Amino acid sequence: MSTDDNSQGVAGRRPREEKMKHYGIRALLGAAALATMTAGATPALAEYPVETVRLITHSSPGGGMDVFLREIGKHLGPIMGVNFVVENVTGSGGAAAMAEVVNGAKDGSVFYGATPTHIITSLLSAPPVTYEDLDPVVNFFNDPQTVYVLADSPYNTLNDVVDAAKANPGGVVVAVSTPGSLDRQVMEEFQAVTGTSMVVLTHDGGGDAVLSVLNGTAQVGVSEIAELRGQLDAKAVRILATYTENRVPGIGDVPTAREQGIDLVVSKFRGLVGAKDLPPEVIAAWEDGVAKLMEDPEFRKWYEAEGLENAYMTQAEARVARDEFVTSLKAFFEKFDIK
Structure with a gap:
C-alpha cells in the first residue's frame, strides 16, 4: 500500500462534502430496558407515534454499540418522549440484527445501531438481508x-x-x-x-x-x-x-x-438505520431529536470524554455518505483481494 499523505485506508477516504468528511470505515443478560428520565429541563418533541422503541445491536454486552445505544436512550428518551429498549442480537456479523429490523414493524418502533460492520458483512457474506434492505435514519458520531x-x-x-x-x-x-x-x-x-x-x-x-x-x-x-x-x-x-x-x-x-510511521487513518461511523419507507414523521422526529441531543450539555460531556466526534447527519446526508463509503469499501476489498 502506498504510504504517501493521500493514502488513508478504507475508512480514511472522505466524501467531498465537508460535513460528511469523517463518515468512514462501531444487553447485559439479553434485552434490558432503558427507562426514560422523568420530566427534565429539555422539553419533549411532538408526540412520537409509538411509546417504546427497540434499539437493536449486533454487539455483545459491553461492546461499543451496546454502550453507545444505552447512553443515547438515557438522554434521548425525555427529548423524544419515548422509552428506549436495547436488545443484543448477536451472530452472523450483524446479519441477524439486520434481519430483526427488516422483519419488524414499519412504524418507527425498531431500529439498528449501525457501524461499518453491517456493510462489510453485506458485501463479503451476501446474507439474506443486507444494508440495501435498510435505510439510514441519522448519523451521530465518528468513533476513533x-x-x-x-x-x-x-x-x-x-x-x-x-x-x-x-x-x-x-x-x-x-x-x-x-x-x-x-x-x-x-x-x-x-x-x-x-x-x-x-x-x-x-x-x-x-x-x-x-x-x-x-x-x-x-x-x-x-x-x-x-x-x-x-x-x-x-x-x-x-x-x-x-x-x-x-x-x-x-x-x-x-x-x-x-x-x-504507519500511514493508516480510520474513521468509524456510528448511526441509526431502519426499514425502508418509514413514515416521514418518524424520520423528522429522529432528525429533530438527535439534533437537540447533540447539543445537550450532559450528553456532550459524555461523548467528548469518550473521544467521539460529533458527525450528525440528516437522513439525506447519511444516504449520500453511505453510498460513497460503499464505493470506497469495494475498492479496498479489490486492492487487498479480500473476498
Missing part, C-alpha cells in the same frame, strides 16, 4: 479506533508490535470484534502496510475482545474508547496508538499511528 495492550505489556509503541510480529510471524495475537467488523478489515490493511503476519482473533463484540486481552489470550487489541473506558480508568490497559489524523483528547498523550 485505538490499539491497546495490557498495562504491563512489553509493547510501548505500535512499532514494538510490528517488530515482534516480524520476529515471530503468527506469534502475535490481536483481538478484534466480529468477523465483519471494521477492526477486522483494518488489521488486513495494517498487516499489508507493515509487512507482518499476525493471528486476528474475532469475537461477538468489542467487549469480548477486551476480555481476551485481559486474560492473556491476545497480546494486542483494537477497540473504541467507550469499550475500554473502565479498563483505562482502572489502569489495566494502555493505548499505544489511535488511527486518527490528530491526537484524541481525554486519553492521555497518545500518538497516532501516522505519527509512529
Whole structure:
C-alpha cells in the first residue's frame, strides 16, 4: 500500500462534502430496558407515534454499540418522549440484527445501531438481508479506533508490535470484534502496510475482545474508547496508538499511528438505520431529536470524554455518505483481494 499523505485506508477516504468528511470505515443478560428520565429541563418533541422503541445491536454486552445505544436512550428518551429498549442480537456479523429490523414493524418502533460492520458483512457474506434492505435514519458520531495492550505489556509503541510480529510471524495475537467488523478489515490493511503476519482473533463484540486481552489470550487489541473506558480508568490497559489524523483528547498523550510511521487513518461511523419507507414523521422526529441531543450539555460531556466526534447527519446526508463509503469499501476489498 502506498504510504504517501493521500493514502488513508478504507475508512480514511472522505466524501467531498465537508460535513460528511469523517463518515468512514462501531444487553447485559439479553434485552434490558432503558427507562426514560422523568420530566427534565429539555422539553419533549411532538408526540412520537409509538411509546417504546427497540434499539437493536449486533454487539455483545459491553461492546461499543451496546454502550453507545444505552447512553443515547438515557438522554434521548425525555427529548423524544419515548422509552428506549436495547436488545443484543448477536451472530452472523450483524446479519441477524439486520434481519430483526427488516422483519419488524414499519412504524418507527425498531431500529439498528449501525457501524461499518453491517456493510462489510453485506458485501463479503451476501446474507439474506443486507444494508440495501435498510435505510439510514441519522448519523451521530465518528468513533476513533485505538490499539491497546495490557498495562504491563512489553509493547510501548505500535512499532514494538510490528517488530515482534516480524520476529515471530503468527506469534502475535490481536483481538478484534466480529468477523465483519471494521477492526477486522483494518488489521488486513495494517498487516499489508507493515509487512507482518499476525493471528486476528474475532469475537461477538468489542467487549469480548477486551476480555481476551485481559486474560492473556491476545497480546494486542483494537477497540473504541467507550469499550475500554473502565479498563483505562482502572489502569489495566494502555493505548499505544489511535488511527486518527490528530491526537484524541481525554486519553492521555497518545500518538497516532501516522505519527509512529504507519500511514493508516480510520474513521468509524456510528448511526441509526431502519426499514425502508418509514413514515416521514418518524424520520423528522429522529432528525429533530438527535439534533437537540447533540447539543445537550450532559450528553456532550459524555461523548467528548469518550473521544467521539460529533458527525450528525440528516437522513439525506447519511444516504449520500453511505453510498460513497460503499464505493470506497469495494475498492479496498479489490486492492487487498479480500473476498
